[in-house]
Structures are given as C-alpha cells and as structure tokens.
Amino acid sequence: MTGKNLDGPEADALDLGAVFRALADEHRRSVMTELAADHSDNERGCNSFDLPISKQTQTHHFRVLREAGLVDEFDYGNRKGIRLRRADIEKRFPGLLALLGAGPPGGTAPR
Template identity: 55%
Template sequence: MAESLEPEDIELGPVLSALADPHRRHVIHELVNDTDGSERPCTSFGLDLSKSTRSHHFKVLRQAGLVHQVDRGNRSGVTLRRADLDARFPGLLSLIGSEKES
C-alpha cells in the first residue's frame, strides 16, 4: 500500500474517527494485545463482514495512520504502527488494550 503517513503527520481527529467504529476498534484492540507484534492476515480478526466492508475498515485504519498494510498476492497483512502511535499519542494504545470488548 503506497499511502503511509509519516509519524508526525498522524492527526488525532482521523485516529479518533477511525476508532469510533467498533469493528475497527476490535482490530486495534487485538493488535495492541498481540504481544509479538507480527504481521497478521486481515482475515484473522474474526470480523463477520463482507470482503468489501472489511477492506473499507482496513483502509480507514491505514489512512488514519493506525496500521501498516502489505498486499501479498490475494491476501493482505496488517501491523500496528505501535512505535509511531506511542510517540505521537502516549497512552492511547494502553487505553485501547485495556478496554473490555463487548
């Protein structure tokens, strides 16, 4: 994916807007609590959504600067931009990680 914000260009408004959706917050919650930080397939988050809807949600997360996404043929992998987000918004990922999912 070509579009990737520089860490200093990640803005709070788009980040909060992306996190307002429960499906996207679920993805970030899982990535925050995934301690090894390895790349995960976009299909591994248990989202019971159509492929186009799932793609839309990952696009929003990517455009907000929350994740880095890599296309691997007919699959995509996603990683949390943990260091960038911790530097830009200290404590945000800890809050998301400690949130109880419904």
C-alpha cells in the same frame, strides 16, 4: 516481489481527529484492540480477525485504519496483512494503545 507496502501518513503527521474517527467504529476498534494486545507486533493476516462483515466492508475498514496511520498494510495480491504501527503511535500519542485494553464498561477487574 514478496510484499508491496501501501503507505499511510508519516509518523509526525498522525492526526488526532482521524485517529479518533478510526477508533470510533466498533469493528476497527476490535481489530486495534487485538493488535495492541499482542506485543510481538508481527504482521498479521487480515483474515485472522473474525469480523462479522463482508470482505468488501473489511477492505473499507482496513483502509481507514491505514489512512489514519494506525497500521501498515501489505498487499500480496492474493492475501493481505497488516501490522500495528506501535512505535509511531506511541511516539505521537503515548498511552493511546493502552486505552484499548480498558474496553468494555465492565472493566478488567469487576468489583
């Protein structure tokens, strides 16, 4: 098989608490910010995020994102990919993804 889907919650079942908890972590938020910024919404290799943490910890974080319903995860045994669940997120929490762009307290347009 070319890719097995690991599933998270249904679109309507996304829980705001789980979502905020997922986005509270800096590493997970950086992943989500990158995903939200790229509007092509292509599947992306889990290795392509430059996370300064061990792979075991990365496994943990990607799992949290999936269980919060923020990404779909694809397991190729060898390699893994995730894809932003943009439509589901926008449907249930419109505007949430746009917030990720407001990132650093310096703002997008300093002064």
